[in-house]
Amino acid sequence: MSPRAMLFDLDGTLHDRAATLRAWLAEHAARFALPDGYAERFVELDDFGYRSKTEVVPQLVNEFGLPHDPQALLDHYSGHMAHAVPMPHAHEVLRELRSRGVRLGVVTNGWPAVQQACLDRCGLTGLVDDVVISKSVGLSKPDPRIYELALARLGVAAAETWFVGDSPRNDVWGPQQVGVRAAYLPTGHGLGGEVPEVVLKDLWGVVGLG
Numbered sequence: 001m002s003p004r005a006m007l008f009d010l011d012g013t014l015h016d017r018a019a020t021l022r023a024w025l026a027e028h029a030a031r032f033a034l035p036d037g038y039a040e041r042f043v044e045l046d047d048f049g050y051r052s053k054t055e056v057v058p059q060l061v062n063e064f065g066l067p068h069d070p071q072a073l074l075d076h077y078s079g080h081m082a083h084a085v086p087m088p089h090a091h092e093v094l095r096e097l098r099s100r101g102v103r104l105g106v107v108t109n110g111w112p113a114v115q116q117a118c119l120d121r122c123g124l125t126g127l128v129d130d131v132v133i134s135k136s137v138g139l140s141k142p143d144p145r146i147y148e149l150a151l152a153r154l155g156v157a158a159a160e161t162w163f164v165g166d167s168p169r170n171d172v173w174g175p176q177q178v179g180v181r182a183a184y185l186p187t188g189h190g191l192g193g194e195v196p197e198v199v200l201k202d203l204w205g206v207v208g209l210g
Contacts, residue, residue, distance in 0.1 A: 010108035015145030023083040142174030
């Protein structure tokens with residue numbers, strides 16, 4: 001049976017966060033004349049976006065002995081979404097699913113202004129039916145209630161829905177707690193004890209989910 005709805009994570013799933021970060025880091029390094037190795041170390045400490053930049057940047061300033069005020073570097077990071085790009089196949093996948101009548105939602109942790117800017121910049125806003133952002137609703141993945149809220153807002157049941165994402169805990173374990181099947185996209189942390197129903201090769205594999 002074809003799914004009635006698909007819920008997607010944003011960063012690392014519909015948004016190619018790794019590509020966005022690389023583009024911003026190139027500009028960042030040039031603007032502040034940062035040394036070789038800075039960008040690679042930033043990516044390492046960033047941990048796929050799960051570590052606060054208020055911790056990452058001061059550590060980098062200390063490690064590299066930089067003359068810069070950490071706040072100046074942080075302020076520049078605030079504009080990194082100007083480089084945001086969609087994940088390969090994101091537009092094609094969403095359009096194909098919509099043509100089949102599948103309801104589409106995004107469930108993402110983060111701040112509303114930042115995540116909405118990401119959606120807009122990536123050209124994703126008009127391709128989905130609903131967006132649930134954690135700081136807007138007072139719930140964060142993997143709290144089961146955020147998935148239940150997303151299902152209710154789309155008017156669909158868990159059994160007829162897939163969740164697609166790159167976080168083993170937030171996008172596999174979490175949705176499964178409410179009966180939603182999970183398709184894992186391996187662009188972030190590796191699986192631990194989580195067992196998704198499907199491991200995707202790339203985002204295009206979503207169109208084959210049944």
